[in-house]
Amino acid sequence: MTFSVVARSGSAVGVAVASKFLAAGAVVPAAEAEVGALATQAMANFAYRPQGLTLLRTGVAPADVVAGLTAADPGRADRQLGVVGCSGDGATYTGADCLDWAGGVAGPGYAIQGNILTGPEVVEAMESAWLGGAELPFAERLVATLAAGDAAGGDSRGRQSAALYIADRGAGYGGLSDTAYDLRVDDHPDPVTELARLLAGHEILFGTPDPATLLALTGTLATEVAALLTAVGHPTLDRWAGVENLEGRLVPGFIDPLVLEHLRTKAQ
Incomplete structure (x- = not known):
């Protein structure tokens, strides 16, 4: 069978x-x-x-x-x-x-x-x-x-x-x-x-983030992420990630490209 x-x-x-x-x-x-x-x-x-x-x-x-x-x-x-x-x-x-x-x-x-x-x-x-x-x-x-x-x-x-x-x-x-x-x-x-x-x-x-692909949350990327979080109605990245079950992919001061892509998709 x-x-x-x-x-x-x-x-x-x-x-x-x-x-x-x-x-x-x-x-x-x-x-x-x-x-x-x-x-x-x-x-x-x-x-x-x-x-x-x-x-x-x-x-x-x-x-x-x-x-x-x-x-x-x-x-x-x-x-x-x-x-x-x-x-x-x-x-x-x-x-x-x-x-x-x-x-x-x-x-x-x-x-x-x-x-x-x-x-x-x-x-x-x-x-x-x-x-x-x-x-x-x-x-x-x-x-x-x-x-x-x-x-x-x-x-x-x-x-x-x-x-x-x-x-x-x-x-x-x-x-x-x-x-x-x-x-x-x-x-x-x-x-x-x-x-x-x-x-x-x-x-x-x-999954766990690949350290080699992490993006620093500075400059224009930090500004974009803040705007995306506002669009999805959450004040911080960790609060939004918790709702989306992505907390395991958070790294202080950085963002996993998979998390960023998911955030961009949700904000649309």
Whole structure:
């Protein structure tokens, strides 16, 4: 029912998944910072999520996690599973009774798998996208990998849902959680494209500014920003940014170009 990529980048671990299934993001992914990530699909086994993370937490390698979970499961022939840890290769498993086309590939820090696909070209396209996307930020790389599978044919039954889940120590909102991304498209005619749109919005709202691109709030720019703030009805930049959920992008004495562009758009 599903195609997914489970991967690691630096200290972050995560899963991107799409399916002709309602709310696949509620079923498939699990990840824990500094532990690992997994995807359970086909006839998904919810117990794989806590059990797999527990095994990873104790230092069990992904291939042994897969072996242990499936060996203890009488329904393993209908399961599909992908696992990555904090080091080494990922691991993937496809049960003998998963509906065609079903299969997966794994390598250093990734596992890609799918079932009821249009063909092996889906997994092949995803692996090529993952390996060729090393320059991308991790979240964008996962979604680009998912999009490559979707473009190659994806789920042979059609499209319905997609999700992105990434865990990284202290990378959540305000640095107070390890959930860096938790984006879900539960029911949509083009869910992977919609997931990419949500990711772009997430970056604006919750991303951190690039110090190299910050603009000094002096001279004509300071005058323009003051006028824009008046136009949107707020006395200070921090008050307006709080309303717009952009407070994480504020730097005293400077303005992030993304914040400036958003302010200009709102003032229009």
